[in-house]
Amino acid sequence: MELADIAIKFGLIIIIFLISLVIAMYSTYAERKIAAFFQDRVGPNRAGPWGILQPLADGGKMFLKEEIIPTNATPFLFIVGPSLAILTACIGSAVIPWGQNMVIGGKVIPLQVTDINVGILYIFGVVSLGVYGVMIGGWASNNKYSLLGAIRAASQNISYEISMGLSIIALLLVTGTLSLGEIAQQQHGWHWNVLYQPVGFILFLICAFAETNRTPFDLPECETELVGGYHTEYSSMKLGFYLFAEYINMFISSAVMATLYFGGYNYPGMDWVTAHLGPIAGPLIGTAVFFAKIFLFIFFFMWVRWTIPRFRYDQLMDLGWKILIPLAIANIVVTGVVITLLN
Amino acid sequence: MESLSNKKKQLTVKPLNFLERAYLPAIVSGLAITMKHFFKKPVTIQYPEQKREFSENFRGMHSLKRDENGAERCTACGLCALSCPAEAITMQAAERQKGEENLYREEKYAAVYEINMLRCIFCGLCEEACPKEAIYLDGDIVPSDYLRKDFIYGKDKLVEAPLNQ
Numbered sequence: 001m002e003l004a005d006i007a008i009k010f011g012l013i014i015i016i017f018l019i020s021l022v023i024a025m026y027s028t029y030a031e032r033k034i035a036a037f038f039q040d041r042v043g044p045n046r047a048g049p050w051g052i053l054q055p056l057a058d059g060g061k062m063f064l065k066e067e068i069i070p071t072n073a074t075p076f077l078f079i080v081g082p083s084l085a086i087l088t089a090c091i092g093s094a095v096i097p098w099g100q101n102m103v104i105g106g107k108v109i110p111l112q113v114t115d116i117n118v119g120i121l122y123i124f125g126v127v128s129l130g131v132y133g134v135m136i137g138g139w140a141s142n143n144k145y146s147l148l149g150a151i152r153a154a155s156q157n158i159s160y161e162i163s164m165g166l167s168i169i170a171l172l173l174v175t176g177t178l179s180l181g182e183i184a185q186q187q188h189g190w191h192w193n194v195l196y197q198p199v200g201f202i203l204f205l206i207c208a209f210a211e212t213n214r215t216p217f218d219l220p221e222c223e224t225e226l227v228g229g230y231h232t233e234y235s236s237m238k239l240g241f242y243l244f245a246e247y248i249n250m251f252i253s254s255a256v257m258a259t260l261y262f263g264g265y266n267y268p269g270m271d272w273v274t275a276h277l278g279p280i281a282g283p284l285i286g287t288a289v290f291f292a293k294i295f296l297f298i299f300f301f302m303w304v305r306w307t308i309p310r311f312r313y314d315q316l317m318d319l320g321w322k323i324l325i326p327l328a329i330a331n332i333v334v335t336g337v338v339i340t341l342l343n
Numbered sequence: 344m345e346s347l348s349n350k351k352k353q354l355t356v357k358p359l360n361f362l363e364r365a366y367l368p369a370i371v372s373g374l375a376i377t378m379k380h381f382f383k384k385p386v387t388i389q390y391p392e393q394k395r396e397f398s399e400n401f402r403g404m405h406s407l408k409r410d411e412n413g414a415e416r417c418t419a420c421g422l423c424a425l426s427c428p429a430e431a432i433t434m435q436a437a438e439r440q441k442g443e444e445n446l447y448r449e450e451k452y453a454a455v456y457e458i459n460m461l462r463c464i465f466c467g468l469c470e471e472a473c474p475k476e477a478i479y480l481d482g483d484i485v486p487s488d489y490l491r492k493d494f495i496y497g498k499d500k501l502v503e504a505p506l507n508q
């Protein structure tokens with residue numbers, strides 16, 4: 001690998017990192033605005049025009065708040081918790097294909113940090129690491145509410161990871177590859193995987209809600225029963241990291257869903273556009289389309305949050321183990337049979 | 344047995360059918376409802392810039408009135424303070440001197456008159472109690488402030504502006 005390649009990769013990493021941070025920042029703003037619109041309000045509108053500077057104000061507030069580490073907490077783990085949460089949230093974006101290869105001056109630049117051939121497994125690994133941040137933080141706080149929240153997070157993630165994995169297996173039967181780059185390429189034209197795997201997509205969507213701890217599956221931070229859940233004892237920027245990690249996770253899982261099921265950067269009439277606008281603008285439009293899909297998913301996440309009340313804990317487990325897992329297994333069987341018959 | 348009023352009704356709880364148990368149709372209709380609200384006009388009133396229209400008998404900040412000659416009406420009888428359920432009013436009386444007839448209507452007047460706006464519940468009993476029609480709650484909403492001591496309103500804030508100004 002030449003120096004130029006390394007520089008390009010490095011630049012790409014920085015750009016993606018910045019983009020995910022900015023999107024997470026403005027997701028908090030979007031969340032509040034969207035919540036307001038759903039409730040016939042106007043939302044934050046004082047910091048800057050239309051409240052556009054609200055995330056900066058929130059961030060400044062978070063930084064300036066007093067930093068409290070409870071006497072009976074384990075200080076080291078107490079700090080590791082949020083750090084791990086934000087770290088795992090950030091590294092998930094490495095394998096997502098953001099666009100087609102760009103050609104600048106005869107040089108092919110892939111818009112993907114790394115196209116490892118087990119991309120999906122990598123995502124899974126990162127997602128299951130994510131719960132450790134919550135678990136360690138809740139446990140190290142030495143507070144019964146935090147501990148309960150952490151235990152809920154752990155059991156919920158374990159239960160829903162299973163059905164998520166099973167719904168992915170059916171997808172893999174269709175695609176025949178684990179690489180996210182290839183999966184995105186295969187969906188060129190109208191071959192979006194959601195058309196072949198509608199049930200799998202719905203399963204994946206439900207599990208994504210559970211994995212990102214979003215309503216209706218936000219039991220780990222259920223205020224009505226657990227004060228603040230796993231982050232009861234957290235203050236200042238450590239709390240900010242937890243909240244931030246949730247939004248980054250939402251962004252990443254929206255990106256994964258768009259890649260796996262909604263064609264990633266593919267859009268109808270793509271070949272024509274690329275042929276007419278050249279190899280730089282073409283892929284960039286693809287990337288814009290990809291981001292539009294991601295934003296639609298993020299909007300959906302928020303829409304659901306402001307519509308559906310939280311599940312009860314036993315309902316959550318019932319749904320995970322008695323409905324989603326059997327459904328996912330049935331989906332695998334049906335997919336397998338259909339593929340065998342068609343071949 | 345037949346009930347006397349015949350209003351009794353036997354309720355039965357039907358078991359949920361398959362669609363109801365599957366959550367999804369209910370969730371979709373819920374999403375449709377929230378989406379309808381998404382496009383509705385917000386009902387918010389942007390308070391400091393815009394104001395809701397007050398009712399005619401709205402009780403806001405107190406004002407101490409003057410009579411038709413511009414003299415203060417209050418005679419420091421203390422009935423308002425006595426009637427106040429929140430004990431928000433304190434005052435100190437003083438005797439009117441010669442030459443002050445244009446300032447104070449009665450021979451005794453309130454040299455200090457203070458209302459603690461944090462204690463006041465805006466019940467309007469002081470207004471009802473006053474025999475001299477000297478106090479009315481006809482002002483605006485009491486504005487916010489930073490310190491508790493700044494909520495104790497003295498005569499400088501309470502007394503009406505003089506007539507010819």
Ligand code: SF4
Pocket residue numbers: 423426427428429430431432458462463464465466467468469470480
């Ligand atoms: S309005 Fe009621 S509470 Fe307020 S000063 Fe008058 S009597 Fe007291």
Ligand code: SF4
Pocket residue numbers: 416417418419420421422423424472473474475476477478
């Ligand atoms: S405001 Fe009225 S009731 Fe109160 S002291 Fe003055 S005259 Fe008496």
